Amino acid sequence: xxxxxxxxxxxxxxxxxxxxxxxxxxxxxxxxxxxxxxxxxxxxxxxxxxxxxxxxxxxxxxxxxxxxxxxxxxxxxxxxxxxxxxxxxxxxxxxxxxxxxxx
Numbered sequence: 001x002x003x004x005x006x007x008x009x010x011x012x013x014x015x016x017x018x019x020x021x022x023x024x025x026x027x028x029x030x031x032x033x034x035x036x037x038x039x040x041x042x043x044x045x046x047x048x049x050x051x052x053x054x055x056x057x058x059x060x061x062x063x064x065x066x067x068x069x070x071x072x073x074x075x076x077x078x079x080x081x082x083x084x085x086x087x088x089x090x091x092x093x094x095x096x097x098x099x100x101x102x103x
Contacts, residue, residue: 001025028058035062 006023013021024030039045041063047056049068059066 028054031055031058032062035059035064039064 009023010021044065044067046069047066
């Protein structure tokens with residue numbers, strides 16, 4: 001893609017959302033850049049065992065450690081696995097509106 005088109009796409013989104021924008025040639029590249037920016041090499045990343053293999057290899061390429069977790073591995077509900085054990089422990093954390101626990 002010509003550089004001028006990439007810059008025009010960035011400018012469009014910069015104007016639309018009022019934030020910086022970066023054009024990347026693929027979702028694969030976008031994931032890689034995001035992982036490298038927000039996580040450190042060696043960080044563990046929870047993933048579904050049915051995640052696309054491309055995402056799995058991007059995780060590895062970014063230096064992360066994929067940890068495959070299945071809902072069938074004894075987790076009663078997805079939200080319970082991430083939430084604190086009691087509401088008193090973190091009263092500011094609430095289940096998102098419309099969130100339905102998986103059973």
